[in-house]
Amino acid sequence: MGLLDKQIDSGGVVITTAENVLNWARLSSMWPMGFGLACCAIEMMATMASNYDLDRFGIIPRPSPRQSDVMIVAGTVTFKMAERVKRLYQQMPEPRYVLSMGSCSNSGGPYWQHGYHVVKSVSRIIPVDVYVPGCPPRPEALIGGLMLLQEKIRKEKFGVKHEAV
Amino acid sequence: MPHLKTEEMIMNMGPQHPSTHGVLRLELVTDGEVVKSITPHIGYLHRCFEKHGEELTYPMIIPFTDRLDYLASMNNNHAFNLAVEKLLNLEVPRKVEFIRVIVAELQRIASHLVAIGTFGADIGAVTPFLWTFRDREVILNLFENLTGARMLYNYMWPGGVARDFPKGFREEIGAFITYFRPKIRDLNNLLTGNHIFISRTAHVGVLPADVAVNYNCTGPVLRGSGVKWDLRKNDPYSIYPEFEFDIPVGQGTMGTLGDTWDRYYIRCQEMEQSLNIIEQALAKFPVEDATDVQAAVPRRIKPPAGEVYARAENPRGELGFYIISDGGTKPFRVRAKSPCFVNLAVLPALGKGIMVSDIVAILGSIDIVLGEVDR
Amino acid sequence: MKPSEIVDLLKQQEFGDKILSFEENTFQPGIQINPLWIEDIFYFLRDDDRLAFDSLSCLSGVDYGAGKELGVVYHLFSMKHNHWLVVKVKLDRESPHVPTVEHIYKAANWHERETFDMYGIVFDFHPDLRKILLPDDWEGYPLRKDYQVQELYHGIKVPF
Numbered sequence: 001m002g003l004l005d006k007q008i009d010s011g012g013v014v015i016t017t018a019e020n021v022l023n024w025a026r027l028s029s030m031w032p033m034g035f036g037l038a039c040c041a042i043e044m045m046a047t048m049a050s051n052y053d054l055d056r057f058g059i060i061p062r063p064s065p066r067q068s069d070v071m072i073v074a075g076t077v078t079f080k081m082a083e084r085v086k087r088l089y090q091q092m093p094e095p096r097y098v099l100s101m102g103s104c105s106n107s108g109g110p111y112w113q114h115g116y117h118v119v120k121s122v123s124r125i126i127p128v129d130v131y132v133p134g135c136p137p138r139p140e141a142l143i144g145g146l147m148l149l150q151e152k153i154r155k156e157k158f159g160v161k162h163e164a165v
Numbered sequence: 166m167p168h169l170k171t172e173e174m175i176m177n178m179g180p181q182h183p184s185t186h187g188v189l190r191l192e193l194v195t196d197g198e199v200v201k202s203i204t205p206h207i208g209y210l211h212r213c214f215e216k217h218g219e220e221l222t223y224p225m226i227i228p229f230t231d232r233l234d235y236l237a238s239m240n241n242n243h244a245f246n247l248a249v250e251k252l253l254n255l256e257v258p259r260k261v262e263f264i265r266v267i268v269a270e271l272q273r274i275a276s277h278l279v280a281i282g283t284f285g286a287d288i289g290a291v292t293p294f295l296w297t298f299r300d301r302e303v304i305l306n307l308f309e310n311l312t313g314a315r316m317l318y319n320y321m322w323p324g325g326v327a328r329d330f331p332k333g334f335r336e337e338i339g340a341f342i343t344y345f346r347p348k349i350r351d352l353n354n355l356l357t358g359n360h361i362f363i364s365r366t367a368h369v370g371v372l373p374a375d376v377a378v379n380y381n382c383t384g385p386v387l388r389g390s391g392v393k394w395d396l397r398k399n400d401p402y403s404i405y406p407e408f409e410f411d412i413p414v415g416q417g418t419m420g421t422l423g424d425t426w427d428r429y430y431i432r433c434q435e436m437e438q439s440l441n442i443i444e445q446a447l448a449k450f451p452v453e454d455a456t457d458v459q460a461a462v463p464r465r466i467k468p469p470a471g472e473v474y475a476r477a478e479n480p481r482g483e484l485g486f487y488i489i490s491d492g493g494t495k496p497f498r499v500r501a502k503s504p505c506f507v508n509l510a511v512l513p514a515l516g517k518g519i520m521v522s523d524i525v526a527i528l529g530s531i532d533i534v535l536g537e538v539d540r
Numbered sequence: 541m542k543p544s545e546i547v548d549l550l551k552q553q554e555f556g557d558k559i560l561s562f563e564e565n566t567f568q569p570g571i572q573i574n575p576l577w578i579e580d581i582f583y584f585l586r587d588d589d590r591l592a593f594d595s596l597s598c599l600s601g602v603d604y605g606a607g608k609e610l611g612v613v614y615h616l617f618s619m620k621h622n623h624w625l626v627v628k629v630k631l632d633r634e635s636p637h638v639p640t641v642e643h644i645y646k647a648a649n650w651h652e653r654e655t656f657d658m659y660g661i662v663f664d665f666h667p668d669l670r671k672i673l674l675p676d677d678w679e680g681y682p683l684r685k686d687y688q689v690q691e692l693y694h695g696i697k698v699p700f
Contacts, residue, residue, distance in 0.1 A: 207672060207673065208671075208672060208673035208674060208675075211673040211674065213682065215658070215683055216682060216683060219683075251567060252567075376646075378594050378595055378619065379594075379595075379645060379646045379647070380646045380647050381595045381596055381597065381645070381646075381647035392619075394619060399619075399622070400622070471566055471567060472566065472567065472568075473567045473568065474567075474568055474597070474598060474615050474626075476597070483597070485597060485598050485615075487598055487600050487613070487615065489602065498600070498602055498603075500598065500600040502597065502598040502600075502615075506650060507647055507650070510646075510647065510649060510650040514646075539673055540673075
């Protein structure tokens with residue numbers, strides 16, 4: 001552990017702000033809800049599987065919204081699904097974050113013009129923190145998006161309400 | 166305890182459920198743990214493919230066919246192009262046919278790997294999931310080299326393909342075959358003969374052959390019931406008649422004919438057959454042929470008025486496209502008959518008097534992709 | 541068996557006046573029939589040994605243009621004899637009704653529900669005719685040529 005070990009060896013006291021500790025804890029164990037919608041879900045699965053291995057960032061999918069911190073909207077949101085997405089978001093405990101993965105959930109993607117049943121951007125339903133472009137985004141892009149979200153959490157201030165972009 | 170009264174419970178499974186392979190909702194009527202009836206509710210991923218088919222020109226529709234069954238994009242492209250080529254009465258160069266067959270069979274392996282991996286994970290074996298995704302990445306890397314994309318390729322065009330094989334690509338495929346053959350054996354050792362796996366799948370969800378035919382089930386679901394039916398053999402397209410391969414059918418090895426285990430094992434055997442086809446195709450590949458793979462692609466695709474129904478054997482079954490042309494650059498009507506939609510319709514017939522946990526096993530063995538069910 | 545032979549066989553069975561037309565020179569020859577007799581004809585097509593159309597490969601709704609009639613196209617295939625027959629019915633746009641074939645081919649169940657959902661074609665005597673892909677309270681039939689998309693659905697804007 002290096003730095004932290006040295007600190008603990010010299011008296012066992014680490015001085016930092018509560019903000020820092022809590023933010024560090026949050027960003028190191030972002031548990032996303034295993035929530036696949038469409039093609040992007042396969043890339044999300046590939047990211048979680050052997051080759052890209054999201055576990056090393058402390059990101060482990062949870063089956064229930066009540067145990068998760070991040071919602072990865074992976075795929076096309078349709079009108080039939082929209083209310084479910086909103087309800088799942090509301091079931092997640094605070095603080096909660098949303099990562100919109102892929103063109104479809106960013107803006108409707110290829111379905112923007114003639115897709116009568118496709119919601120043209122998930123931000124019309126729930127607030128989104130990070131958008132990851134691509135159709136579908138490569139696993140590296142998803143990891144990049146998650147790291148961006150980590151940076152965002154690192155800068156969070158106490159008492160300031162989590163603001164959605 | 167005669168005074169104890171029980172009542173049926175209606176339970177919702179999905180649309181957010183890890184074992185429904187996407188956004189499928191099942192409405193279960195249960196008596197304790199026993200399921201009395203299943204009502205599937207679909208449409209949570211309805212992306213209006215058929216509307217897009219009417220609004221866009223023929224080449225513009227191909228990317229949307231990619232997104233139907235997003236695990237088998239190449240095969241979808243192939244089926245759609247068969248239909249368009251039939252309408253145009255277009256001759257495809259021989260080299261292009263070889264390229265198409267090779268990538269389609271590679272895609273079949275990749276698709277079956279996901280099917281097997283997620284099926285294992287549904288039943289509680291997580292290791293196969295990691296193994297199959299490791300091997301699938303090898304195929305995806307090959308495709309990325311070829312097309313530039315990992316999943317949705319827009320590779321096959323009417324009359325041709327987008328790019329020729331890059332230098333050394335056939336050797337890479339050959340290396341993949343030698344790498345992958347032992348992996349199938351490993352997978353069989355790990356999962357196929359596993360006692361827990363067998364007791365979860367054998368005798369579960371038995372689908373008799375006549376019911377399967379009446380529901381028009383296709384692909385591994387039909388063959389699992391012992392019907393020897395594969396469009397590559399029975400209604401041949403492309404250059405499949407030139408290759409020798411077997412059609413694996415269910416035998417009832419571990420339990421009853423047409424049970425979940427049979428359907429699963431078909432996929433393991435099909436991967437091996439696909440390897441055989443690729444091997445033969447590589448051996449017969451017209452290396453000297455310097456035809457431009459885009460040479461036969463028409464500049465302007467404007468088929469004469471008429472209608473056609475063409476189909477191809479996808480990893481999940483018969484994918485058919487019914488296209489009506491009115492002589493314009495856009496189709497008048499495109500209908501996609503998807504195998505998953507039809508195969509899923511048989512679930513209510515299978516799900517009577519079974520346990521809730523068996524539904525997960527049956528659903529995994531039918532292997533649906535919701536993008537294609539809902540289109 | 542060739543499509544013309546199939547049609548001859550149908551005519552022998554006194555279905556002659558129920559076959560409205562026969563298109564032979566297309567990729568897949570098809571017949572247009574009177575929708576009222578669809579059950580009798582389909583029972584015969586399935587159960588006769590010479591025909592043995594055991595699978596309904598595809599069922600599609602078609603809108604032949606705004607102001608014109610709607611249609612349903614059945615692609616029948618026989619796995620036993622490896623032959624095709626395309627059966628078409630044309631329906632009135634204002635009240636499109638056709639008897640279901642769900643009890644003959646189970647595969648038709650979901651296809652018919654989808655056609656009902658997309659075109660508003662009512663399949664009489666269908667056991668469970670509900671919308672299948674779209675939400676229950678969706679307005680209009682999207683694949684009709686004169687479809688106008690709604691502005692709002694449950695407060696969410698629909699167009700881009």
